Amino acid sequence: MTWVALAVNILFVLFYAPLMDGIERQVRARLQCRKGPPITQTWWDILKLLRRPPVAPEKAVRPIFNLAPLVAFAALLTAFILVPTLLPHSITFWGDLILVIYLMNSATLALVFGGFASQNPYAHIGADREVNIFLVEELALAFVIVTLAIVNGSLTIEKLFPVQLKLSVAIALIAFVVLVYIASARIPFDIPEAEPEIVEGALIEYSGSQLAFAKYAIYLKRLLLFSLLLNFVLPRNGVVRPLLFVIALPILSIIYASIEAYCGRYRVTEAIRLLKRISIVTMISWVIAIAGW
Amino acid sequence: MNQAILWPVYLSVIGAVLGWLIPRKKPAAFIANLLTAFASLAICIVAYRGFFSELHFGLRLFNAGAPLNLLNSVIFHVDKLSAVFLAIIGVLGFCASIYGLSYLGHYDEEKLALYAFHYPLFILSMYLVVVSWNLIWFIVFWELMTLFSQFLVVCERSERAIKAGYKYFCMTKAGADFLLLAVVFVTLKAVGLHADYGSLSKLLPVYFAEHEGAFAAITIALLIGACVKAAVVPLHSWLPDAHPEAPSNVSALLSGVMIKMPIYLMFRFFLTFAPVSATVGLIIMVLAALTLLFGVMYALIQTDSKRLLAFSSVEQIGYITLGLGAGMWLIAMGHESLGAIALVAALFHTANHALYKGLLFLVAGSVLFRTGTRLLDRLGRLFSKMPLTAVAALVGTLSIAGIPPLNGFVSKWMLYSTTLMQPQTSLFGAIALVVSALTAAVFVKFFTTIFTQPPEKELDVKEVPFTMWAPQMLLALLCITFGIFPFLSLRPLISTVNSLGIALSRSDLSVYPCVVIPGTANLAPIVVIALIFIITLVLAIAIGKVQAKPVWTCGNRDMLNLRLAASAYYQRFRKEFGFIYEFGTAVQNLIEGLWQQVRLICESYERLSYRLNAMLTGAVIILLLMVILLGGKAL
Numbered sequence: 001m002t003w004v005a006l007a008v009n010i011l012f013v014l015f016y017a018p019l020m021d022g023i024e025r026q027v028r029a030r031l032q033c034r035k036g037p038p039i040t041q042t043w044w045d046i047l048k049l050l051r052r053p054p055v056a057p058e059k060a061v062r063p064i065f066n067l068a069p070l071v072a073f074a075a076l077l078t079a080f081i082l083v084p085t086l087l088p089h090s091i092t093f094w095g096d097l098i099l100v101i102y103l104m105n106s107a108t109l110a111l112v113f114g115g116f117a118s119q120n121p122y123a124h125i126g127a128d129r130e131v132n133i134f135l136v137e138e139l140a141l142a143f144v145i146v147t148l149a150i151v152n153g154s155l156t157i158e159k160l161f162p163v164q165l166k167l168s169v170a171i172a173l174i175a176f177v178v179l180v181y182i183a184s185a186r187i188p189f190d191i192p193e194a195e196p197e198i199v200e201g202a203l204i205e206y207s208g209s210q211l212a213f214a215k216y217a218i219y220l221k222r223l224l225l226f227s228l229l230l231n232f233v234l235p236r237n238g239v240v241r242p243l244l245f246v247i248a249l250p251i252l253s254i255i256y257a258s259i260e261a262y263c264g265r266y267r268v269t270e271a272i273r274l275l276k277r278i279s280i281v282t283m284i285s286w287v288i289a290i291a292g293w
Numbered sequence: 294m295n296q297a298i299l300w301p302v303y304l305s306v307i308g309a310v311l312g313w314l315i316p317r318k319k320p321a322a323f324i325a326n327l328l329t330a331f332a333s334l335a336i337c338i339v340a341y342r343g344f345f346s347e348l349h350f351g352l353r354l355f356n357a358g359a360p361l362n363l364l365n366s367v368i369f370h371v372d373k374l375s376a377v378f379l380a381i382i383g384v385l386g387f388c389a390s391i392y393g394l395s396y397l398g399h400y401d402e403e404k405l406a407l408y409a410f411h412y413p414l415f416i417l418s419m420y421l422v423v424v425s426w427n428l429i430w431f432i433v434f435w436e437l438m439t440l441f442s443q444f445l446v447v448c449e450r451s452e453r454a455i456k457a458g459y460k461y462f463c464m465t466k467a468g469a470d471f472l473l474l475a476v477v478f479v480t481l482k483a484v485g486l487h488a489d490y491g492s493l494s495k496l497l498p499v500y501f502a503e504h505e506g507a508f509a510a511i512t513i514a515l516l517i518g519a520c521v522k523a524a525v526v527p528l529h530s531w532l533p534d535a536h537p538e539a540p541s542n543v544s545a546l547l548s549g550v551m552i553k554m555p556i557y558l559m560f561r562f563f564l565t566f567a568p569v570s571a572t573v574g575l576i577i578m579v580l581a582a583l584t585l586l587f588g589v590m591y592a593l594i595q596t597d598s599k600r601l602l603a604f605s606s607v608e609q610i611g612y613i614t615l616g617l618g619a620g621m622w623l624i625a626m627g628h629e630s631l632g633a634i635a636l637v638a639a640l641f642h643t644a645n646h647a648l649y650k651g652l653l654f655l656v657a658g659s660v661l662f663r664t665g666t667r668l669l670d671r672l673g674r675l676f677s678k679m680p681l682t683a684v685a686a687l688v689g690t691l692s693i694a695g696i697p698p699l700n701g702f703v704s705k706w707m708l709y710s711t712t713l714m715q716p717q718t719s720l721f722g723a724i725a726l727v728v729s730a731l732t733a734a735v736f737v738k739f740f741t742t743i744f745t746q747p748p749e750k751e752l753d754v755k756e757v758p759f760t761m762w763a764p765q766m767l768l769a770l771l772c773i774t775f776g777i778f779p780f781l782s783l784r785p786l787i788s789t790v791n792s793l794g795i796a797l798s799r800s801d802l803s804v805y806p807c808v809v810i811p812g813t814a815n816l817a818p819i820v821v822i823a824l825i826f827i828i829t830l831v832l833a834i835a836i837g838k839v840q841a842k843p844v845w846t847c848g849n850r851d852m853l854n855l856r857l858a859a860s861a862y863y864q865r866f867r868k869e870f871g872f873i874y875e876f877g878t879a880v881q882n883l884i885e886g887l888w889q890q891v892r893l894i895c896e897s898y899e900r901l902s903y904r905l906n907a908m909l910t911g912a913v914i915i916l917l918l919m920v921i922l923l924g925g926k927a928l
Contacts, residue, residue: 054836057844061676061745064687066839067829074828078821091820093803094810095710099697099821106696109733116741119674120844121855124746128857131734132866138730142723149713205845209836268865276869286723290716 068114115202126201312409333386343376468521537599541658577618584611633797638707673748
């Protein structure tokens, strides 16, 4: 039964992740008074890319360059068997939250390695920026995790969600909402990929099916972060859960995309400064959690 | 079969003597390395036996009279705790010695003179530190270890090496004097002259229970001594200077093994000789957090490959001591099983760090051997030229960054899952979590600048010889094995922790590839790792062949052959968190200032002492003061 449910979850995220991007593109287009592409457009893009042969730079370090997007994709897809999405089933064990975080980190690092392996200076800049942001993100995230762990006395996703609302958790949750926005590299924070400036950064040399998987990995990461966020608030069991989940995802998309539509890009320093402030907020939530509220 | 304890001694002494006698130093170094490799294998055998049954061997040396009679006999004893550390010495010693066979080839004859004699003795002294079963002999071997390793650090005889070696010797000698104080105090006051570890572990806890002041004094002395040798942060400054200067296989041993000796001492003392104390645990945790943070932040700014690795060693010691401190704290607070897991994590991380840091130092050595430089900016794109070294380096990089399913992840996982949930230890767990990301960043830089980035100018090098890449591959394989089958090393480690009197049964832990879980889980997390591999593999096959085209230069006609300088990595991040470096510099300046003041006082006393009368008067006054302060009561 669990295996079937897991398969359903995986198929759902595989299907929905590109669709979600389509929805967000549509939302942004409408807010900017454009007609915008249909919401299936991202799917068509991916299918088109999958048919194209991949090309690697001549001097690139091939094994790393070729494997990087695949590892990122695999790690993120695997994370979905640990995080409940549509159906509340998942593989749970003691402290699986840490593994989820590390799988996300592995995906980020894989793309960074891929960028550095590509020999393109723009990719180096992109990968370097990626790590810059990743480091401060981790600082903020660590204290969110600690707050949750202290309040619940557990690091297991099954016991963590839905969360019991205390002051400290509420603060951590707000910080986490912002972190989700930043970690999914949306517009003021799309610094590593900065299209007009360093042309997709770490992904610049990828093409064809490799690019498709790299993009897919990014969409999966966004969906994974949304799922984590929704697990905080949605009921764990019952028939309503899949229903609520399916309704909540587009709502989140609309909220996040509409913020995106009104922003320019931050410089790296600005983003790091903002993340530093968020880290301080999460540290405060940790202190409050220690105090027992 | 207890004679087996002596095999490594014979082999390495023969190695040292041959290394000294053979007039041509290249063959001498070769033979010394070869015999040390055999000695290391013998150490492995001793360690293996020690896991199953305790080995004991007594030796009567002289028949001296009263003041020296405590040195009359030396007792070697291997129990499970020593066996863990012996295994580390054995495995890494073997790899480093085999590696040395070719590596030392590019040194000049006269530089090898020091190496050939001292290298076998260095391994031997580390071995003896671990097997000695008596505190007095422990101190003797400890000092010898410092002495021999110091000669290996200065082996290149450059000015920088000599300065670093001198600093290393002075600092660790001063630290060892604190240890000596503690040992003298213990032997004289508490247990009498002939106490071996067995009777110490019976007598000392009783003594400490009655004399709390004595416990505090001895603990402080011991902590200072151990922290200097382990390079725990306020006392770490010798390590980043000394370790890079030694030949690379010796650096691997210094970072992989020697700085673990104080960890052995702390396990021995704080868990068997003394009552497990929460305060000491807390102090160790605070020191560990400082070590983690400063070690990794300074590793982030290094542009010299071996110096970067040395700073990262400082940081990794933080993880180990964090496990130890958290274990002690948790046990003292009554969370026995969590504490036991933290201790196992500390031991496991000790072994893991030995494996991957040894590996990375050997890799840095291989790169140095072929290209002749340690500066990251001079290197680049060695992946295609030194593929075996590069693959080994990638494994080392990923496991030190804690990427599942490699061994670094397993021990870090165990640390997080024990520390994060207790409010009092959660801060340290969070710091460890952040530092883990920083470590990943440090080693992304290490790997990409050497192996993937375009070089400043094309390097024409080839792969290192077999005796150099084989040890690297062996260590890389061990990293993968311990990540996928952690129970291989966890089984002996759990029984080790049990032998220290802390209850943790094998059935308390469920062990899967890359995760170790207290209690049982419903589904094997093996799926997680299997899935990553399967998906990657299937996709890689599905994608098939990849065409090659020139780098896309955005329409520009010039080839963009730019590289990101090693000093430019993560510049924004370092700038925003510059206050850490500012603090570090401020502390450095403060110490420098204090040192200047002390020097002034010493100089003025020296000037004073040219006049005999004044000097004698001064000496008498100082003696008088010492008698009043120290001896008043005892006399």
